[in-house]
Amino acid sequence: MRHLLSTKGMSRDEAILLLDIAEDMADVADREVKKLPTLRGKTVVNLFFEDSTRTRISFEAAAKRLSADVINFSAKGSSVSKGESLKDTAQTLAAMGADGVVIRHPASGAPHVLAESGWIDAGIINAGDGTHEHPTQALLDAFTIRRRLHGGAARGKGLDGVTVTIVGDILHSRVARSNLWLLTTLGAHVSLVAPPTLLPMDMSGWPAESGFDLDAAIDAGPDVVMMLRIQQERMNAAFFPNSREYSRRWGLDDERFGRLARTTIVMHPGPMNRGLEISSAAADSAGSTVREQVANGVSVRMAALYLLLSGDREES
Amino acid sequence: MSSDTAASTPYLIRGATLADGTRTDFVLADGRIAEIGSGLSRAGASIVDAAGLIILPGLVDLHTHLREPGFEQSETILTGSQAAAVGGFTSVFAMANTSPVQDTAGVVDQVLALGERAGYVTVQPIGAVTVGLAGERLAELGAMATSRARVRVFSDDGFCVSDPLLMRRALEYVKAFDGVVAQHSQEPRLTEKAQMNEGALSSELGMVGWPAVAEESIIARDVLLAEHVGSRLHVCHVSTAGSVDVIRWAKARGIQVTAEATPHHLLLTEDLVVGYDARFKVNPPLRRREDVEALRAGLADGTIDIVATDHAPHPVEAKECEWDAAANGMVGLETALSVVHSAVVDTGLLDWTDIARVLSSTPARIGRLSGQGQGLLVGAPAELTLYDPAASRVFGRGNLAGKSANSPYLAMTLPGRVVATFHRGYATVLDGALRPADEISALGGRTDG
Numbered sequence: 185m186r187h188l189l190s191t192k193g194m195s196r197d198e199a200i201l202l203l204d205i206a207e208d209m210a211d212v213a214d215r216e217v218k219k220l221p222t223l224r225g226k227t228v229v230n231l232f233f234e235d236s237t238r239t240r241i242s243f244e245a246a247a248k249r250l251s252a253d254v255i256n257f258s259a260k261g262s263s264v265s266k267g268e269s270l271k272d273t274a275q276t277l278a279a280m281g282a283d284g285v286v287i288r289h290p291a292s293g294a295p296h297v298l299a300e301s302g303w304i305d306a307g308i309i310n311a312g313d314g315t316h317e318h319p320t321q322a323l324l325d326a327f328t329i330r331r332r333l334h335g336g337a338a339r340g341k342g343l344d345g346v347t348v349t350i351v352g353d354i355l356h357s358r359v360a361r362s363n364l365w366l367l368t369t370l371g372a373h374v375s376l377v378a379p380p381t382l383l384p385m386d387m388s389g390w391p392a393e394s395g396f397d398l399d400a401a402i403d404a405g406p407d408v409v410m411m412l413r414i415q416q417e418r419m420n421a422a423f424f425p426n427s428r429e430y431s432r433r434w435g436l437d438d439e440r441f442g443r444l445a446r447t448t449i450v451m452h453p454g455p456m457n458r459g460l461e462i463s464s465a466a467a468d469s470a471g472s473t474v475r476e477q478v479a480n481g482v483s484v485r486m487a488a489l490y491l492l493l494s495g496d497r498e499e500s
Numbered sequence: 501m502s503s504d505t506a507a508s509t510p511y512l513i514r515g516a517t518l519a520d521g522t523r524t525d526f527v528l529a530d531g532r533i534a535e536i537g538s539g540l541s542r543a544g545a546s547i548v549d550a551a552g553l554i555i556l557p558g559l560v561d562l563h564t565h566l567r568e569p570g571f572e573q574s575e576t577i578l579t580g581s582q583a584a585a586v587g588g589f590t591s592v593f594a595m596a597n598t599s600p601v602q603d604t605a606g607v608v609d610q611v612l613a614l615g616e617r618a619g620y621v622t623v624q625p626i627g628a629v630t631v632g633l634a635g636e637r638l639a640e641l642g643a644m645a646t647s648r649a650r651v652r653v654f655s656d657d658g659f660c661v662s663d664p665l666l667m668r669r670a671l672e673y674v675k676a677f678d679g680v681v682a683q684h685s686q687e688p689r690l691t692e693k694a695q696m697n698e699g700a701l702s703s704e705l706g707m708v709g710w711p712a713v714a715e716e717s718i719i720a721r722d723v724l725l726a727e728h729v730g731s732r733l734h735v736c737h738v739s740t741a742g743s744v745d746v747i748r749w750a751k752a753r754g755i756q757v758t759a760e761a762t763p764h765h766l767l768l769t770e771d772l773v774v775g776y777d778a779r780f781k782v783n784p785p786l787r788r789r790e791d792v793e794a795l796r797a798g799l800a801d802g803t804i805d806i807v808a809t810d811h812a813p814h815p816v817e818a819k820e821c822e823w824d825a826a827a828n829g830m831v832g833l834e835t836a837l838s839v840v841h842s843a844v845v846d847t848g849l850l851d852w853t854d855i856a857r858v859l860s861s862t863p864a865r866i867g868r869l870s871g872q873g874q875g876l877l878v879g880a881p882a883e884l885t886l887y888d889p890a891a892s893r894v895f896g897r898g899n900l901a902g903k904s905a906n907s908p909y910l911a912m913t914l915p916g917r918v919v920a921t922f923h924r925g926y927a928t929v930l931d932g933a934l935r936p937a938d939e940i941s942a943l944g945g946r947t948d949g
Contacts, residue, residue, distance in 0.1 A: 314824070
């Protein structure tokens with residue numbers, strides 16, 4: 185794998201390979217010495233044009249567990265905020281000898297531009313681009329579901345027949361897009377539930393059903409319910425009237441949570457707005473994977489870094 | 501082919517093919533078409549062998565961004581004029597979004613004078629509708645109309661005159677001097693932060709969409725306003741099928757509306773956005789295949805009156821970046837005729853007579869520009885273009901004559917090639933090559949008026 189830019193277009197075999205390597209990486213986390221020498225001497229740059237402490241430290245932990253040197257480049261307060269272009273930033277990192285660049289950027293497609301530009305030869309991992317994709321989040325979600333369902337026998341398996349309902353701000357969610365492509369590639373059935381204002385305008389090409397009724401979706405008994413973070417500022421742009429109404433219609437509150445089967449997996453990419461899109465009871469329940477998702481994130485990102493940066497990178 | 505150095509040197513164009521397929525000779529002398537016929541001769545004339553070449557009236561672009569004054573890193577009036585000549589144009593209307601804005605008689609007269617000094621084409625300034633393009637109060641439309649530049653087309657292009665009252669007043673006011681308001685139809689609230697056509701692809705790519713309704717709703721409002729006050733409206737760069745329907749309806753109702761489509765909206769679709777190459781970022785954005793087909797049909801049935809380039813040069817750094825940060829716009833003068841050839845001639849929708857109409861006579865008429873678009877008649881100003889329709893070329897950076905390289909057609913194979921352009925009787929392009937600026941400037945200055 186040369187770059188990890190999106191889950192759209194990723195094959196089932198590629199996805200399963202990455203998830204299986206992530207299983208191996210997870211085993212490392214259970215050891216006394218949580219470190220592999222695999223990427224010793226390699227330099228990974230976390231290039232973050234948006235604040236995201238969680239994602240950054242997850243990548244940082246992953247790179248460090250593989251013995252890579254990690255440079256955190258936060259675009260805020262740097263030359264970038266003084267007008268330096270993506271090109272100049274990329275060329276600067278190239279000159280410093282970056283082997284891998286983990287990029288978070290507010291513009292959809294920025295990691296793709298970085299990968300295709302010729303400005304830098306490093307392997308590029310998309311850590312979230314605009315409202316486009318966030319592939320490692322989807323991979324860690326898939327990993328989490330697979331582990332919950334299959335435990336120690338997860339290796340080699342897909343998510344065939346698993347029903348996943350994703351609820352919330354689909355329109356602005358790169359998590360939803362990456363999950364849509366990855367989970368369906370792995371054999372899952374995905375349905376999307378949101379206010380009409382927060383669904384993309386045309387989903388005719390999406391392999392998913394969509395609807396506005398969370399209660400109906402709950403009563404359909406999905407295997408997985410994935411709640412997305414709702415951004416409070418959306419109500420100022422008339423996407424919905426206020427958080428109370430949003431919570432009443434599209435929140436996983438105690439009552440709706442109580443109607444889910446006990447085996448239902450409850451997911452959230454974090455950070456959560458407790459009491460808004462998810463109640464504390466749901467978030468802290470036995471079905472909730474919120475903390476596992478964080479732990480699995482490190483394993484999945486280790487796998488991604490391993491696939492991109494270990495060995496020779498001549499294949500492209 | 502001999503090269504001339506004096507304005508008075510006549511030209512004898514031999515065996516050019518007219519739009520109807522017949523072949524004839526032309527003599528150009530004293531800035532006019534002196535003779536048309538077969539077997540012509542003229543003592544001392546430079547002879548141009550036009551065998552296999554179509555002769556068209558000089559092309560007129562109602563929508564060009566020349567960037568001067570203010571943005572000379574992108575284009576100057578000289579380099580933009582050169583790009584125009586290479587594309588077969590003999591006149592361009594220079595959009596008002598310069599810095600300072602073309603919103604006073606002083607600025608439009610300066611643009612006019614710089615165009616005359618360059619001498620490659622007639623540069624006809626467009627005046628801003630509102631002061632500083634700010635959409636708040638009317639610019640001095642009357643002063644620009646009575647200035648030496650004789651401005652008749654007014655536009656805030658780049659911005660929509662979205663205030664309905666201001667638009668009504670502008671439409672009414674320009675009647676005093678037979679002007680026209682050329683509207684950039686874009687409802688601003690519906691297009692905040694918009695990056696590309698809103699639809700299935702924008703949904704997938706997670707880009708903020710520029711919905712068709714943001715164009716169509718403004719056009720619908722404006723045609724009704726034009727009807728209400730009995731004014732002329734021109735709609736810039738129509739890009740959607742729905743817009744074509746609205747304009748067709750308005751014309752059937754007798755409303756005085758004209759409309760333009762750009763070459764790129766007649767050829768390219770939004771699918772090009774997939775690779776995030778910002779050369780394909782333009783406003784209005786590239787649309788769906790259905791929209792392209794509707795624009796072509798609209799051009800063929802006369803709903804869309806003209807083709808105009810919206811030539812919009814940008815420096816490298818404005819395009820060599822992430823999509824959201826990139827500037828909107830494409831250069832288009834050099835490629836316009838080839839692109840139109842590919843989009844609507846090769847597809848059988850328009851013939852060369854139609855091309856002369858949509859790229860010469862009608863844009864000149866909409867813009868009330870004398871000395872242009874008068875066709876290939878004895879006594880008419882010698883504004884003409886020789887085009888080789890059988891040529892085919894992989895379009896490259898070297899085929900661009902302007903200052904900027906933000907062409908969406910680089911590395912594409914395009915049909916046809918402009919071989920020669922004549923402006924005021926002298927050649928600005930011969931054998932496909934631009935003639936030097938000092939020669940042209942000397943000629944242009946001499947034949948002024």
